[in-house]
Amino acid sequence: MNTALKEKILKVCDEKINQKGNNVxxxxxxFFANKNNDPESLMQxxxxxxxxxQLDHFEKAIKIKQLIETEK
Structure with missing residues (x-):
């Protein structure tokens, strides 16, 4: 996954955590609009x-953030 996409994921995770707490x-x-306007990134x-x-459909934002940060 490219750096820009990782940064976007981190930003969304931070926003969701700030809005709803660590349990969100x-x-x-x-990480995407409701339109399929970027299928390559969606597939990545x-x-x-x-x-x-092998994550479940819904995961804690904090967990996703930690996974992305360890891959940077």
């Missing part, structure tokens, strides 16, 4: 989420 969960769709995140890390 999200899916990989949270989906593969990272499902295939690489």
């Amino acid at each position: 969960g999200l899916s990989f769709y949270a 995140v989906a593969e990272w989420w499902i295939k690489t890390h």
Whole structure:
């Protein structure tokens, strides 16, 4: 996954955590608009989420943030 996409994920995780606290969960769709206007990036995140890390549909934002930060 490219750096820009990782930064976007971190930003969204931070926003959600600030809004709803450390217990907030999200899916990989949270990083995209409701339109499929960037299928390549969507597939990168989906593969990272499902295939690489075998995560559930919803995961804690704090967990996703930590995974991304360890890959930087």
